[in-house]
Amino acid sequence: MLRGGREVHTGAFIARIEDALRKASIYQDDLAQALAASLMPLDRLEGEAGAAVALSMEMEEEPPLVREEALLRGLLAWFKSEFFTWTDRPVCGYCDGKDTTRLARTAAPDSREAAHLASVVEVYTCSACGAETRFPRYNDPLKLLETRRGRCGEWANAFALCCAAAGLRARQALDWTDHVWAEVFLPLRAGEAPGRWVHADPCEAAMDTPLLYEAGWGKRLSYVIAVDENGVVDVSCRYARDWEAMKARRVLVDADWLKEYLAHTTAQLRSHLSADQLAELAARDAADAARDPNPVPTRQRLPGRQSGSETWVASRGEGGGNKAGAADEGPAAAGPPLVRYRLAGDEGVAARLPGRLTGGAVRASGQNGEAEGAVRALDGDPATKWLDFGGGALGAVPWLEYRVRGGAGKAGVEVARYVLTAGNDAPARDPKAVALEGQRPGSSEWVTLDEREGLCFPERGSALSFDLPTESCFPCVAFRLRILELLDRAAAGAVQLACWDLYVAQ
Ligand SMILES: [Zn+2]
Structure with a gap:
C-alpha cells in the first residue's frame, strides 16, 4: 500500500x-x-x-x-x-552578448518547440540590449543533433x-x-x-x-x-x-x-x-x-564537476574535489579507471629536441581525460600537461610509463638524461621527489635508475635536467617515472607535469 x-x-x-x-x-x-x-x-x-x-x-x-x-x-x-556545447546561459540571440543574459522566467513551449519535445522554455533577458532569448529544453534527440547544446539532459540524450x-x-x-x-x-x-x-x-x-x-x-x-x-x-x-x-x-x-x-x-x-x-x-x-554490485572503494580522489561554469557548479554544491585544500581528507572513493597504453605520437619532437627518445607508448597511474592525459607529458609541448587527480591523494605514488616500441623495444635503449618541465599553474602539484625506473629486455622487474629529492622549479613551465649515474646506463625496454612526493600535497589536490623527456646516450 x-x-x-x-x-x-x-x-x-x-x-x-x-x-x-x-x-x-x-x-x-x-x-x-x-x-x-x-x-x-x-x-x-x-x-x-x-x-x-x-x-x-x-x-x-x-x-x-x-x-x-x-x-x-x-x-x-x-x-x-x-x-556538443555546454550551456549555462544562452548567448543573446539579438546582440550575441555572451555574458549578458540572465534567466527571467520559464515559459511553456510554443507549438514549434513542443514539436521537438521541449519540456519547458527558459527565457533570458539581455542586460546589453534588453532583448529576450528563448532556451527551449528539447527532449527530441534528433533536434539536439542540430542544436548541439544544453546541459546534462541534452548531452546524455544526444550521446545515447x-x-x-x-x-x-x-x-x-x-x-x-x-x-x-x-x-x-x-x-x-x-x-x-x-x-x-x-x-x-x-x-x-x-x-x-x-x-x-x-x-x-x-x-x-x-x-x-x-x-x-x-x-x-x-x-x-x-x-x-x-x-x-x-x-x-x-x-x-x-x-x-x-x-x-x-x-x-x-x-x-x-x-x-x-x-x-x-x-x-x-x-x-x-x-x-x-559482478560485485558495489563499486570498489579505494583512497583515490575523484574530481568535482567539470561541466558548467564554476559559479553554476558551486550553486549546485557539486564542486567536490575542486575545492582547494580538500586533498588530504581522503574519503573512500573508486580508483581511476585503468589507463590504457596510448601511442606517444612524439615522432616529430626529435627534430626540435635532438637525442630525445621517441616513438614509444605511454600510460599513467591516472589522468584527467584525454585533454590532460598521459600523452600530454610526452608530446614535447610545455603548453600541455598531464594531470592526475588520484595522484594528489595522501600516500599516492602517481607514475608515468614510457615503453619503447619496434626493434628497439626488444633490444632496449640506453637513456643518459631526463628532463622534467613544470605545469602552467598550481605549483603545489609539482613533483618534489621522483624515482626513474627501467625494465631490462625480457624482464618485468622495475630497476631504480635514478632518484631525486628537493626538486624546485623556479618558474611555471621551467625545466629541470638530470643525468643518470653511469651505473644506470644500460639498455631498457621501458621507463617509469614515479612521483614520490609533491611540492605541497595538502594544497595540491592532484599531480601535474608538462613534460617528461628522455634522452638517449650518444
Ligand atoms: Zn543582447
Whole structure:
C-alpha cells in the first residue's frame, strides 16, 4: 500500500521512466541512427579504435582492450571536444552578448518547440540590449543533433543516440538527484558474450568511474535507474559509496512497489521478443549481475564537476574535489579507471629536441581525460600537461610509463638524461621527489635508475635536467617515472607535469 504523498512521487517516478522509454525507442530507429551517423566521423573513430586495439595487443595488456571500449572512449572524447556545447546561459540571440543574459522566467513551449519535445522554455533577458532569448529544453534527440547544446539532459540524450549509431549498446542512467548519464555494454573479451554495463558520462567524458558523483562531486544519490528498450533496472548500488546510507535516503517510493514496477515494465518491454532474443538478454543480465554490485572503494580522489561554469557548479554544491585544500581528507572513493597504453605520437619532437627518445607508448597511474592525459607529458609541448587527480591523494605514488616500441623495444635503449618541465599553474602539484625506473629486455622487474629529492622549479613551465649515474646506463625496454612526493600535497589536490623527456646516450 502506498501512503501519504507517495502516490504523487510514484506518478512522477513513472512519468520520468516513460519519458526515457520514448527516447530509447527513438535511439533504435534506423532513420534516427542514420541521421546521427551522417554527422559523426565514424570512419575516423573506427580507425582509431582499431589502432588502439592493435596497440593493446602489442603491449600485451591484460585484459586486452576490446573494440567497443576503444570506440566508446573515442566517442566520449569526440562528443565533448568537437560536437556538443555546454550551456549555462544562452548567448543573446539579438546582440550575441555572451555574458549578458540572465534567466527571467520559464515559459511553456510554443507549438514549434513542443514539436521537438521541449519540456519547458527558459527565457533570458539581455542586460546589453534588453532583448529576450528563448532556451527551449528539447527532449527530441534528433533536434539536439542540430542544436548541439544544453546541459546534462541534452548531452546524455544526444550521446545515447550517437552510441546507438556507432553500433554500441547504450542505455540511459537516470539519477533522481538531477543528473543523467549513459551506460554502455562492453564485452570482457573480443567476440565473447560475457560483459558488463559500464558508466559513461558524456558531460565529463568520464568512463567506468561510478563513484564520480558521490566521491568526486559530493552528491548524495538516492535512485539511479537504467532504461533501454529491453528493460528498466535499478542500478543505484553500482554508484553508491555507502549502499546502506543510500538505502536510508530512498524514501521517495515504496521499495516493494519499485521492484515490482521495474520487473513488470521489463517483462512488458520483452513480451514481443523471440526465444533467442530473450535468451541473449538473459545471458547479458546474468553476466552483469555476477559482478560485485558495489563499486570498489579505494583512497583515490575523484574530481568535482567539470561541466558548467564554476559559479553554476558551486550553486549546485557539486564542486567536490575542486575545492582547494580538500586533498588530504581522503574519503573512500573508486580508483581511476585503468589507463590504457596510448601511442606517444612524439615522432616529430626529435627534430626540435635532438637525442630525445621517441616513438614509444605511454600510460599513467591516472589522468584527467584525454585533454590532460598521459600523452600530454610526452608530446614535447610545455603548453600541455598531464594531470592526475588520484595522484594528489595522501600516500599516492602517481607514475608515468614510457615503453619503447619496434626493434628497439626488444633490444632496449640506453637513456643518459631526463628532463622534467613544470605545469602552467598550481605549483603545489609539482613533483618534489621522483624515482626513474627501467625494465631490462625480457624482464618485468622495475630497476631504480635514478632518484631525486628537493626538486624546485623556479618558474611555471621551467625545466629541470638530470643525468643518470653511469651505473644506470644500460639498455631498457621501458621507463617509469614515479612521483614520490609533491611540492605541497595538502594544497595540491592532484599531480601535474608538462613534460617528461628522455634522452638517449650518444
Ligand atoms: Zn543582447
